[in-house]
Amino acid sequence: MAQTKIEMLLALKDRYSAVLKNADKNTESVTQRMKRTLGEVGNRFREAASTIDRNTQAAFTNVKRYLTDSSYRRASVLIAMRDLKTRIDGVKTSAKKAFDELRSNAPMLDKAIKLASNPIVLGVEGALAVGGTIKKAASAAMDWQKGMAEINVTAGLSQQELEKLSTTMLNIGAKNVAPLEEVPGAFNKIISAGLNADQALSALDPTLKAAKAGFVDIETVAKAGVNVMNASGRNINAVYDILFGTLQKGAANMGEIAAYLPKVVPVANNAGIKLEQTAGAFAFLTAQGQGAAEAATLLNGAFNSLSNPKLLGNFKAMGVQIYDAQGNMRPLGDIIENLAGKLDGLSDKQKAAKLASLGLDQTSASAFAVMAQDVQKFKDTLESVDNSDDALEHALNNSMTASDYWNIALNNIKALAIKAGQFLLPVVTKVGEWAAAITGGIIPAIKGVVNWCKEWWPVLAILGAGLVAMNINNIAATASLITHSVVTKAAAAAQWLLNAALNANPIGLVIMAIAALVAIVTIVIKKYDEWGAALAFVLGPLGLIINLVMTIKRYWDSIVDAFSNGGFLKGIKQIGKALLDMVLYPVQQLLELLSNIPGLDDLAGKGADFIKDMRANLNMIDPEKSDENESEGESLVDQGMRELGLDPETTTGGNSGSGGGSSSADSIAGSAKQIRNITVNIDAFNKGGINAGNTQGLNGKSATDIDEWFTQMLLRTIRNLEMSY
Numbered sequence: 001m002a003q004t005k006i007e008m009l010l011a012l013k014d015r016y017s018a019v020l021k022n023a024d025k026n027t028e029s030v031t032q033r034m035k036r037t038l039g040e041v042g043n044r045f046r047e048a049a050s051t052i053d054r055n056t057q058a059a060f061t062n063v064k065r066y067l068t069d070s071s072y073r074r075a076s077v078l079i080a081m082r083d084l085k086t087r088i089d090g091v092k093t094s095a096k097k098a099f100d101e102l103r104s105n106a107p108m109l110d111k112a113i114k115l116a117s118n119p120i121v122l123g124v125e126g127a128l129a130v131g132g133t134i135k136k137a138a139s140a141a142m143d144w145q146k147g148m149a150e151i152n153v154t155a156g157l158s159q160q161e162l163e164k165l166s167t168t169m170l171n172i173g174a175k176n177v178a179p180l181e182e183v184p185g186a187f188n189k190i191i192s193a194g195l196n197a198d199q200a201l202s203a204l205d206p207t208l209k210a211a212k213a214g215f216v217d218i219e220t221v222a223k224a225g226v227n228v229m230n231a232s233g234r235n236i237n238a239v240y241d242i243l244f245g246t247l248q249k250g251a252a253n254m255g256e257i258a259a260y261l262p263k264v265v266p267v268a269n270n271a272g273i274k275l276e277q278t279a280g281a282f283a284f285l286t287a288q289g290q291g292a293a294e295a296a297t298l299l300n301g302a303f304n305s306l307s308n309p310k311l312l313g314n315f316k317a318m319g320v321q322i323y324d325a326q327g328n329m330r331p332l333g334d335i336i337e338n339l340a341g342k343l344d345g346l347s348d349k350q351k352a353a354k355l356a357s358l359g360l361d362q363t364s365a366s367a368f369a370v371m372a373q374d375v376q377k378f379k380d381t382l383e384s385v386d387n388s389d390d391a392l393e394h395a396l397n398n399s400m401t402a403s404d405y406w407n408i409a410l411n412n413i414k415a416l417a418i419k420a421g422q423f424l425l426p427v428v429t430k431v432g433e434w435a436a437a438i439t440g441g442i443i444p445a446i447k448g449v450v451n452w453c454k455e456w457w458p459v460l461a462i463l464g465a466g467l468v469a470m471n472i473n474n475i476a477a478t479a480s481l482i483t484h485s486v487v488t489k490a491a492a493a494a495q496w497l498l499n500a501a502l503n504a505n506p507i508g509l510v511i512m513a514i515a516a517l518v519a520i521v522t523i524v525i526k527k528y529d530e531w532g533a534a535l536a537f538v539l540g541p542l543g544l545i546i547n548l549v550m551t552i553k554r555y556w557d558s559i560v561d562a563f564s565n566g567g568f569l570k571g572i573k574q575i576g577k578a579l580l581d582m583v584l585y586p587v588q589q590l591l592e593l594l595s596n597i598p599g600l601d602d603l604a605g606k607g608a609d610f611i612k613d614m615r616a617n618l619n620m621i622d623p624e625k626s627d628e629n630e631s632e633g634e635s636l637v638d639q640g641m642r643e644l645g646l647d648p649e650t651t652t653g654g655n656s657g658s659g660g661g662s663s664s665a666d667s668i669a670g671s672a673k674q675i676r677n678i679t680v681n682i683d684a685f686n687k688g689g690i691n692a693g694n695t696q697g698l699n700g701k702s703a704t705d706i707d708e709w710f711t712q713m714l715l716r717t718i719r720n721l722e723m724s725y
Helices: 005-068 070-105 107-117 119-155 159-174 180-191 197-214 218-232 236-249 254-271 275-287 292-306 309-318 332-343 348-356 362-371 375-386 391-399 402-470 472-503 506-526 528-537 541-566 568-594 601-617 636-643 664-673 703-724
Strands: none
Touching: 119 159, 119 180, 119 402, 159 180, 159 197, 159 402, 180 197, 180 218, 180 402, 197 218, 197 236, 197 254, 197 391, 218 236, 218 254, 236 254, 236 275, 236 375, 236 391, 254 275, 254 292, 275 292, 275 332, 275 362, 275 375, 292 309, 292 362, 309 332, 332 348, 332 362, 332 375, 348 362, 506 528, 506 541, 528 541, 528 568, 541 568, 568 601
8 A cells, every 4th residue: 555645744754853963962962072172282282382381491400500600601511612622532542443453564665654743853854855866767868868979979969859859759758658768778889770860769669659559678679670661661650550460360460470570571572572561470380380580481481482473374374364464463351362272172292292393392282282271261361461550559558557557657767857956967967077176186196296396405404404403302302201201101001901902892983983973974974174074075975964964054044934935836946956955065165175275276266166156146144253252242231132032223222432543542531431321211121011821931830830920020120220330
């Protein structure tokens, strides 16, 4: 039965009522959760605000305490500094531990640090090192000059041309691996082969490279390269490329190629065969198992056959064309290919008979037989050697090792040393000329003195007898004194013998030696400006050290001034000037002493004057002959004022009188009657206050100590004033 409208409405009402009830329940549940969430958020905000407020109050309190409480500030600073010091000490401890470990693993480092920490030792070591470097540079320059002189015997160049050649050779040698000192010898071997200087110079660089790339000595590769160049007419670069192309395709090393291939080239060139084909044939034969010597022998036989008119008809009869229509030698590969075609299909016995029918000897027949074994390989080898451009450069790059680059760097240093040494050579040469002249004049002078004594000995004897007669009384008295002295000293002889026995002890001998050494050094230094420099000059290493120390002492202020005002280069230049004067001044002094010997006065005197003028032109510093007191002529009060750091000019005195117009008596009388006023400005002692922290001797002193120091200074001034009257 269908529902009535009322029933339907009631049913619909019940359904919607249930839905609304559920919605009310869900809404209430969501509302409760939102209330709880908002409550929690509010609580968290309140807690955060409370925390911020507490922290803000604490921060303001700390700031207030920091700004108002000085002790709190000092404590904070001390804590921070103590923490910083602790951290720094930790870093220092770690660094010291690491450095100690480094020193233990590198023993020489410890010695270097000790040297560096001692300025005197460091200065002496540095000066000796500079002196040793200069000596080595000059020695290297002289060795290089000797090599260039040997070259010029053959080259016959002017001095300017030789210097230009030397510079170019230095630059070439510096960029190559071969030791720089071997370069002049290499050039000499090249130019001795009949080349001029320009040709030899163009051959030098590739020769040095070929020696390195081929692992052979310079002489071997230079001889081979020049011989092949002369025989073939090719330039040296092309020759070395072909030689290294032969090395790549054959089984012979560069030493074997350099020894045997040049023997084949003249014969091949005579037959009209190009250098590339000759070298390719040599490479092929060595690759086929022939030794370098056997390959050279076979090729010489084959090429002689090709240039023999009697055998050319036999080749033509066989159908092998040696020359083209224009009469030029056909390529060697085509000739061998033509010959191999005539031997194809034959047995070994038939091939031998065929070759014998050409009238070839056994060597030539063997050479053609080997080359015809593999025609394609033979032609490929010839083509490869023919296309061997830049073969030398490729071989050089492939042969370079790490040590080779270090050798190049060393050569650059050597070249720089030689150039520096060449700057000193004029001086060294001039000194050598002086030394040769002086030593050459000593022996004749001694002979002259001896001869003079021989000629004038009767006169000398008469003069001696006269002097004896005139001083007979003095001589008698002296003899008496000598007799008394002998008796007196006889008693001391026993003591002397005892001392000698004691000194015979090794320890005593060592002490005596040290004492003698100290005495020598003391005397040399004391008489340095008179004759000590000359004596030190002949004392060897000890004298060198004395001259070095005295020279550095003399030049120290100028060296410091040069570094301070002129920069590094000026300072180094001043050091170089000092080291040069270390040699020149003793030589000058030695010549001055020698000029007092008869027969040497003219020569030695001129040498001394020349060095003296040179030193003057170079603005070298002359040693002081006497020490002059800068305060000489000052009164005691002026000296006292200077000792206290005061200016004597600030003191004022009475009238000095008219001076030169009065007699000494009047001056004395006037001085006795005169009232002398001296003004002392006490303010000068304490102007601006006494900075004890920055004053040497007062740092760390108490107020009582400073007061006593000031009092003593005033008393000292008063005593000087009293003494000035």
